[in-house]
Amino acid sequence: MEARKILLTEDEMPRRWYNILADIKMNPPLGPDGNPVKPEDLAPVFPMNLIEQEVSDQRWIDIPEPVLEVLATWRPAPLVRALSLEKALQTPAKIYFKNESVSPPGSHKPNTAVPQAYYNKVFGIEKMTTETGAGQWGSALSYACSQFGLECKVFMVRVSFDQKPYRKSMMAAWGGKCVPSPSTETRAGREALEKDPHTPGSLGIAISEAIEAAVADGSGKTRYSLGSVLNHVMLHQTIIGLEARKQFEKIGLYPDVVVGCAGGGSNFAGLAFPFVQDKINGKQVEIYPVEPAACPTLTKAPFVYDHGDTAGYTPLLPMHSLGHAFVPPPFHAGGLRYHGMAPTVSQLVTEGLVTPRSVTQLDAYHAGVLTARTEGIIPAPETTHALAVVVEEARKAKEEGKEKVIVFNWSGHGLLDLGAYERYFCGELENYELSDAEIAKGESIFQNYPKPELLKGRP
C-alpha cells in the first residue's frame, strides 16, 4: 500500500514562526493625516506583545511553549497525498495537501486564535471580544480562550446567528458567549436596534460592537481579536508551511507548485510564506494565491495607495485595488470593486514572488465535489477555490507529461457550510468573467492618487 500521510511527531513541530516582514519591504499603512499608523493607535484593542509582532521585522519568532502545548492537540497536521484525486485525474502529478480541517473547530483559524489568546493572557487580559459572520472565527477564538482560561464574547451577525444556532452551542461548549449582533450590550448595537428593531445585522455593526466592548471596559482587562489580514495573523499561520516543508524533506521531495485560497490571505500565507522564503533564496517554485473570478483585484488590479472612502477620511494603504470611483458597466459588474487582502500578500504579488490566479465559482465547486468524492473530506467553500487550480495544474501536468509535485492548503471542512453545495447541486450557479479592457478602464481612476513605492527586498 502506498503511504498517504506524511506525519511529524510532536517533537518535530516547528518551534518558531516565520516572519515574512524580514524579507520584504512594505509601504506602511497611513492614517487620516497621511502619516503611518503608530503602534499606540492600536493599543486600546490589542495587547502590546501582539502589536510588537505586528510591526516586527525579526525573521524568526519563538512559539511559546504553552502555545505549542495547545497546538499539539491536533498539530502537526498531516501532509496527505491525494492519491484518489490523482487517479481520478489520471495525472502524473503528485498532489499533496495540508489537512487543516483536523483542528477542533475544523479549520486553520485556531493556529492564530491560540497564540492570540495566550499573548492576551500573559499581558494580563481576562476577556476577549470579537465579531464573527457565520461563526468560524468565533468558534476558533472561543476554543482558544477556553485553553487559557479567558472569557470570550462573540458578536455574531444576527442573520447568521438565527440560521446557525449550533454555532452558538459550539462556542458555548468552549465557554464562549455568543450574542446576536446588533445587541443591547453596546451603544453601537442599541443605535442599530433603534433604527430597526428587526435588523438582521451586518459585519460592520458586529465589529463596532466588539471594539466598543473592548475599549469601554474601564478595567483595561478586555481586548479585541481579529482572525485575518493583519501581519501577526499571517505570522502565526506559517506553522502550516513550516510543517509542510519538514514533511517534504522527510520524503525527499519539494513542491513545484504551492496553492492556497486567498480571501483575507491567512490560509494562503500560512502554507505559502515559508516557500516564498525559499523562493527568495533561489528555489524554483510556483506559488499561487487563488481568488474568485468575480473579484480579480490581485490578478489584474494595479498596486496603488487607496483609501476607504471617497472623502479621504480613512488611512491610505498600499494595495491592489481598482478603487472606489469606478462605475461598473451594466452587464460587466462583477469583481470591479475593492477587495480586502492582507498587505503582505499584496506586496508579494508586487514583487513577483507569487502569481495570483482566479477561478469561477462553478469550477471551484466542480473541483470541490470531485475531491469530496475521491479524498472523502468535504472541503470548505474557500478551499474549493484552491482545488480548482490544483485540478487545472494536474491536468496541465498530464498534457505536458510532467511529474510535478503540487501542494495546497485544505483550510477547513465544509460540514457546517453545506448550503453552498446545495445551490451548486441545484444548478443555481453561473459563470461570468471580466475582460482586460474592462479592467484597464478601471485603472484610470488612480491618475491623481499618490503612488506607493514599488519596494523590493532584493535586486
Add this chain to the structure above:
Amino acid sequence: MKPDPYDDLERRCPRLGGPVSFHYCRTSGQGPPQCWKVIDCWWERFEVVTYLKAHMTPSEFDSLTSAKPKPKVATLVDLIRRARAAAGNEDT
C-alpha cells in the same frame, strides 16, 4: 425599494460565510442601504446593475458603486477612536 421577486434568491455571502437572501444584500449596507458587494455577488444570477439602476436614483447608484470597505487597519483605528470618544476617553 419595495419587495420584489429577487428578494428570496439566496447565495453564500463571502463575508459572512453563510447563506443570505438578495433582500439582505440590498438592505444591510452601512451608508447606502445595499451591501457594497451586492453587484459582485449577484451579477452571476441576474442583471443586478440594471435592476439597481431601475430602483435607485443616479446619485444613489453612484454612491453605491463608489462605496467600498475600509482597509482593516483603517477600520480598526477609526472604530477605536469612535469608541474611545463615546466612552469619554479621548477628545475626538
